[in-house]
Every structure is written in C-alpha cells, then in structure tokens.
Amino acid sequence: MSEGVDARLTAWVHGHVQGVGFRWWTRSRALELGLTGFASNRPDGRVQIVAQGPRGACEQLLGLLQCGDTPGRVEKVISEWSEPVDSIIGFVER
Template identity: 45%
Template sequence: MYLNVPLRAYRVTGRVQGVGFRWFTSRAAKELGISGTVQNHPDGSVRVHARGALAVLDQLEATITRGPMAARVEAVERVEPSQTVKADGFRIERA
C-alpha cells in the first residue's frame, strides 16, 4: 500500500520559478521512479511532494539542490507535507 512508502515535502527557494525548475524536478523524479507533485507558490518558492524509497528520495533531494542550469537554488528545506501523494506517477501542478 502506498501509505507505507515514505513521503517527503520540500520548499525550494532562490531563483526557481520561470527557469524550468518544475520540469527539471518532474523529469528527475520520473527517472527515479518517484511519485508526487511539484508546484510554484505565490511566495516565489517551489514545493515538492515526493513518495518513494528513502534512497531515491535522497537522490531527488540532491538533484533539486543543484537544480537546472538557469536556476539558483538558495535552500531546500524539508517541510511538513500538505497533501497526500498516491503512488501513481509524478506531475507538475498549476500554482
């Protein structure tokens, strides 16, 4: 059952909107077999909810800390998940 699979949420700050960050995150998550969402927030941050094995969640965290070339990631903060994520793929959500 997907509820037994670890869930992490991240708040990513810096220059992370308008630079392909959500697409970059979605592609990385799909390659790692992670389910979840990525979404721009009005405060200029990006929120990521990710469900998967701990080792691949660590890989995703390292990847989003680097970000795409056009981004300037200042911080990746683990936050309390604000949504439930089913194990049914990864998608980009509208703000």
Template identity: 50%
Template structure:
C-alpha cells in the first residue's frame, strides 16, 4: 500500500477515544500499532481530554486498529470509542502522533 493513497477498498476511520487516554502513552502506542498495520493517519489530543484517531488503509486492517483501540491492550483506560467510517481521502502520509 502506498501511504496517503485512496485506492479501491481503502477506508478512513475517524475515532474519538474517551477515558483516561492522555498522559499515558496512548498516542505513541496507537501510532506504533498503526505503523505495524501499515496504516496512514494521526492520533492527537483534544482539549476535552479525548484522543482523535484518523486512520486510512484497507477496510479489514483499519478495523483491526479499531478492535485494538477498544481492547484491553490499548494503554490507559478506554471507556468508549466513537467511530465513523468513510471513503479514504488520502493526503495523510505515514502515521503520526502529535
């Protein structure tokens, strides 16, 4: 897969992760997991204490990241994940936390 491309079967996940997810390495470990899955995107802290994760790649692989976000393997304490899927838009480059 070419990072940032929007080819057939590519989707974009936009997820807002709630709980104790800031100051616990959540963004760093989410970025590491996403890079392991060869996804493009970002994980950023939001002012309300949540973390927004945007990831693009093959549908099944993006869903693996979502499953991980909702699992006990994710750092901190995730209480809820609001997730929405749409078509890949491209332009994301690798996967960044910041």
C-alpha cells in the first residue's frame, strides 16, 4: 500500500494504559491526523485502537503510540494492517 491509499490499522497497546487518559490522547492525535475509528479499553488491560484513513497518517499514529511520550506507560504495541471496511464516522472512545 502506498502512503495515499486508505488503510485500516488495528493496534493493541499493552502496559499501564487504562485510567490515565490514553484513549482521549489517542483520539486527539487521530483527529489531528484526519483518521476515523475508535480506541477501546479491553478487559485484559490493553487498549485496542482501530484507525482508518491514508496509510501515511495511520503510520504516523502508530509511531506516536510507540514513541513512549503518551499518558501512562506503553510496554509494547502489536499492530495489524488490513483494507478499510465500511465507512467509520469520526473517532470515538469506547
């Protein structure tokens, strides 16, 4: 996929990322990048992020998640790329 082609990033963020404003921070970064999707707390303590938009913008978001300058403490980020599915409106916290 090239930078301008739309993509779907699914990322599972491990670490101390719940109850620290991590989803709000992720939503803000995603909206700045023009992405749609959601950030959701998972029962096992991870945060799942699904973001859709230009591949380059998704890659920028992934880089921000991995940089360590986030609320809480990110230990690792597992990411998966796929084709975008159905239109997602906005970027929400779940």
